[in-house]
Amino acid sequence: MGAMNERARRPPRVLGPTIDDETRCVHYHGPTDVIAIKFKCCDEYYPCHRCHEEAAGHPARQWPEREALEPAVLCGRCRRELPVLEYMAVSACPGCGARFNERCSLHYPLYFAFGPETIGGEGSGKINE
Numbered sequence: 001m002g003a004m005n006e007r008a009r010r011p012p013r014v015l016g017p018t019i020d021d022e023t024r025c026v027h028y029h030g031p032t033d034v035i036a037i038k039f040k041c042c043d044e045y046y047p048c049h050r051c052h053e054e055a056a057g058h059p060a061r062q063w064p065e066r067e068a069l070e071p072a073v074l075c076g077r078c079r080r081e082l083p084v085l086e087y088m089a090v091s092a093c094p095g096c097g098a099r100f101n102e103r104c105s106l107h108y109p110l111y112f113a114f115g116p117e118t119i120g121g122e123g124s125g126k127i128n129e
Contacts, residue, residue, distance in 0.1 A: 011079035012036075015044050016051030022098075023047045023076030032101040034076035035087070037111050040067075045074050049110045065114040072111075088116040 014036045017026045023036040025047035036045040039052050041061035046052040052060055063072055063084055071081035078096035088108070092099045108115050 012038070012045050012074055012081065014047060014074065014076075016046045016048075016055045018047055018051075021076070023074065025051050027051065028101070030101060032099045033104075034093075034098050035100055035104065036074040036076060038072040038074070038081075039111075040064075040072075047076075049107060060110065062109075062111060062113040068112075068114060084112060088112075 014023050018024065019026060019029055022034045023045075024030075024033050027048050027050045033047075036047050037049075037052075038045050039056070039060055040063045041058060042056055044056070046055070049060060063070065068085045069083045072084050073082045073087040074080070075082065075093040075095060075098055077098035078093060080093060080095035082090075082094070086094070087100075088105075090100070091102060105116075
């Protein structure tokens with residue numbers, strides 16, 4: 001296989017002070033703290049907003065609503081990338097079943113310029129224009 005195919009299969013790297021292989025960090029390290037967020041400003045994954053703030057060297061930018069279907073959340077257990085709206089609509093990884101910390105929703109405004117209420121009807125997966 002070519003180098004391009006190998007890179008495509010390699011899981012994304014997670015920057016910042018992680019403490020294990022499931023993306024837990026020095027700030028959030030409970031059993032359900034198993035996601036990393038791809039930051040819009042740098043296209044890099046960090047376990048949390050504090051990790052980005054301490055390590056990135058630039059201010060964070062929120063994902064705009066028009067990009068809500070972009071993969072920007074990484075499951076630390078199976079390394080599946082989830083679109084933002086899919087992540088907001090589930091409480092566990094659709095790939096491996098790992099439970100996500102429900103309190104992460106309190107930080108949505110730090111990462112996303114929209115919230116789950118922008119989903120057009122329950123479970124439709126559509127965003128409001």
